[in-house]
Amino acid sequence: MNITKALTIAGSDSSGGAGIQADLKTFQELGVYGMSALTAATAQNTLGVQAVFPLTPEAVGSQLDSIGADLTPDAVKTGMLYSAEIIAVTADRIARYGWSKLVIDPVMVAKGGAPLLKPDAVHTLIRDLLPLARIITPNLPEAEMLTGMKLLRAEDIREAARRIHAMGPELVIMKGGHASGAVARDLLYDGAAFTAFDGPRIHTVHTHGTGCTYSAAVTAGLASGLAVTEAVRVAKDFIQAAIENSLGIGAGHGPTNHFAYRLKAAKIGGDME
């Protein structure tokens, strides 16, 4: 049997909706064997982030060495990396082991406002990690941090995509969750053309972990050998189903529903009733 494997290098979310937990659930739902290297433990729930406990760079490097010595991931994603030192060791190992199908979710701030990346680490992220990326998936505030631009109009978003592309990633996906309007539009830029991926915007507070889940689904698609546009289409369908059928747990911003895509597919296939 040929097992497709994906690795996430990210923080733990104790509430299970974002971070490494969201990534592993998404990999599993899409039929991909999930592996993880932990960068930090967060004490977190649907009300916010109460504490962050970063691991040492040595602990992160050691986990990546264990995976590199034995298991070859078909694709890799990064999420919360927290510090310049963790970014540096992550970039070093990604280059050393030749993990070329790399999706970077440049996690900076949780939706509740808690910092998940130290401000002085943005420069290291741009210098060391972005040149290694196949795909980067910034949300609009992250794209503003990376470019120093204010993204007010559609043309600003396209210009930011061009500038982020010039930092090294082969492809940029500007996620539209933080915009307004009836359509949640994600814009893929390949250095020449833009492709829009649209879905109806759902009016809900239960969007905790949407970016992690979406980038994990893109990573699972790449690991499985899908073409980029097909991987992005699957990821958009996955996150749309996950938001539309959110679980409604917790008193604040609840998690999305990682089962929903599979259940929908099964229902379409006629197996559910």
Ligand SMILES: Nc1ncnc2c1ncn2[C@@H]1O[C@H](COP(=O)(O)OP(=O)(O)O)[C@@H](O)[C@H]1O
């Ligand atoms: N309310 C919503 N309705 C539909 N899609 C959404 C909504 N919020 C986010 N998305 C989608 O979820 C994915 C993650 O986007 P976003 O929320 O911007 O990322 P992040 O969690 O990193 O801030 C994107 O595909 C985006 O279009």
Ligand SMILES: Cc1ncc(COP(=O)(O)OP(=O)(O)O)c(N)n1
């Ligand atoms: C441990 C951890 N990693 C990443 C995030 C951010 O998740 P994201 O999907 O970008 O969106 P929100 O959770 O902020 O809605 C996190 N919260 N925790």
